[in-house]
Amino acid sequence: MMDYDFDLFVIGAGSGGVRAGRLAAATGAKVAVAEEYRYGGTCVIRGCVPKKLMVYASEFSEMFEDAAGYGWTVGETSFDWATLIAAKDKELERLEKIYAKNLGGAGAQMFDTRATVTGPHSVKLASGEEFSAKTILIATGGRPFVPNIDGSEHVITSNDIFHLTSQPKRALVVGGGYIACEFAGILNGMGTQVTQFYRSEQILRGFDNEVRDHVANEMRAKGIDLRVNTDLAGAITKVGNELHLTDNNGDKYVFDTILYATGRVPNTDNLGLETAGVELGKKGEVIVDQYSRTNVDSIYAIGDVTDRVQLTPVAIREGVAFVETVFHDNPTSPDHELIPTAVFTQPEIGTVGMGEEEARSKEEIEVYSAAFRPMKHILAGKDEKMLMKLIVSKATRVVLGVHIVGHAAGEMIQLAGIAVKMGATKEQFDATVAVHPTAAEELVTMKSPTR
Structure with missing residues (x-):
């Protein structure tokens, strides 16, 4: 040996x-x-x-x-x-x-x-x-992937943004995944003028469609110029400290920072x-x-x-x-099923299990969905809405997916993930006494399916 x-x-x-x-x-x-x-x-x-x-x-x-x-x-x-x-x-x-x-x-x-x-x-x-x-x-x-574009030497990735010596004033974020959307929100909240390009019809591919639409609408309401079905056309050219480009619709732009978040x-x-x-x-x-x-x-x-x-x-x-x-001579396979996930977009996403579209393609389901203005926003005079959504199997009553958009969604989904992982039914959610007043109580008080 x-x-x-x-x-x-x-x-x-x-x-x-x-x-x-x-x-x-x-x-x-x-x-x-x-x-x-x-x-x-x-x-x-x-x-x-x-x-x-x-x-x-x-x-x-x-x-x-x-x-x-x-x-x-x-x-x-x-x-x-x-x-x-x-x-x-x-x-x-x-x-x-x-x-x-x-x-x-x-x-x-x-x-x-x-x-x-x-x-x-x-x-x-x-x-x-x-x-x-x-x-x-x-x-x-x-590592971050940057496509082979003319002028790619002028762009930064998510690796680089943490080391910028000064805050971008006008930034373009290219991409529609969670990394792109998170950094668009970060820069926007700090006061940067943010434009986001995504080449397909809606950001956050792979997430529940209602969640995608909700987050996109709220991002725009917060001031992000989110442009879907949009991509660069031609080269990125540097003129002094400015970066010039044209999109596939023929619109011209000038930025000082371009962040590519187009996958890893x-x-x-x-x-x-x-x-x-x-x-x-x-x-x-x-x-x-x-x-x-x-x-x-x-x-x-x-x-x-x-x-x-x-x-x-x-x-x-x-x-x-x-x-x-x-x-330890104990053959163990890592469990990749029903992984709770948080996305720190603004507003935040918490999700576990299947989205509506995926679940519907597999079996008959009920959807319980509520969009409401949480108590936190009322005195502040904000119109921002929170989204709560449950996907339920008609046959077994098992909750197949939980989707939350709003403040502390990541914290909530960690705990909801336990219930979904255990195979909890809609009736077991309903049997749980609501914690009032909270936003999370909506998860156990939605009585009638919306569709």
């Missing part, structure tokens, strides 16, 4: 890789983790965490306006981009140290450099060092996986089985690099299942 340098070599120290490395090391296994950039990966360094901090920052502009309706007099307000970025950077530095400390504390050996795969049981560091490993785990995540691709370029015989998909994603194992028995992959469900908690679950399978 071959004597390996490590029992496990993890490439990538994002949320999934760190969790897998830490749990494997806790079993007494000899573990190495290589990370070429910063510990914490996309979520902590250039994704969920800094984005949520920026969402919080951007929401204050509306809070100051709303305060007047409640009797508060707020003086002149101003926003300083540099102060926010500095505070955000300080918090990320704190979190990164915790990630590294937890890994080291568990006994993992850390290499702050790029690692590539050179065979089924071998890796090579950028320094030239080579190591053997019984098992290799690929957890290198993904797996980080497998030049990783050596093909050399080791690992099968990759069309987008470069690592093909894995239900246990996150590739076609090479000793090589596994988790997280966004596998392009299954691109969510941080999912990568963590996949990392835990990997350790159960490989280091």
Whole structure:
């Protein structure tokens, strides 16, 4: 039996890789983790965490306006981009140290450099060092995708926006997914003049259509110039500090910042996986089985690099299942069904289960839907509405989907997700006493189907 340098070599120290490395090391296994950039990966360094901090920052502009309706007099307000970025950077530095400390504390050996795969049981560091490993785990995540357009060197991605030294005054966001819509809301709330292009008929493809329409309408009401069926035509040209372009309708624009949020691709370029015989998909994603194992028995992959469900908690679950399978001899498949999700658009989305269109294509359903002005907005004089929606199976009465748009939707859907995961019926929702006065009570008080 071959004597390996490590029992496990993890490439990538994002949320999934760190969790897998830490749990494997806790079993007494000899573990190495290589990370070429910063510990914490996309979520902590250039994704969920800094984005949520920026969402919080951007929401204050509306809070100051709303305060007047409640009797508060707020003086002149101003926003300083540099102060926010500095505070955000300080918090990320704190979190990164915790990630590294937890890994080291568990006994993992850390290499702050790029690692590539050179065979089924071998890796090579950028320094030239080579190591053997019984098992290799690929957890290198993904990166923003920018299409090959003329002038693409002038655009930024979601990676770059966290490091801008000054606030954009006129920004174009290109894309209609959750990342594009979240950053459109962030910049708009901070006072940037925001235009958003999306080439299809409605933003947030894959979400329930009523949710999509509701969010798009509210984004426009908040001042975002959201243009669907719209894309660039021709080149982006730079004139001084200005970026000039024309859209497919012939309209001309001038911006100082263009953010492309048009999807993400797996980080497998030049990783050596093909050399080791690992099968990759069309987008470069690592093909894995239900246990996150590739076609090479000793090589596994988790997280966004596998392009299954691109969510941080999912990568963590996949990392835990990997350790159960490989280091506890307990074959465990990560559960990708009924995953609750929050989207920090403004207004916020919380969703779990099927949307109306998907559910209707599978069986007969009832839809319970209510759009109403929540109590929070009444004295503030705002017309913004909240949306609550339940999708119910006619045959079994099981709640197939819950969709919420509005303040604290993400917090609510975490708890609603438990009920949906347990297979709760509409009658069990109805039997739950409402918490009054709250917006969430609508979930248990909708008595008659709307369709």
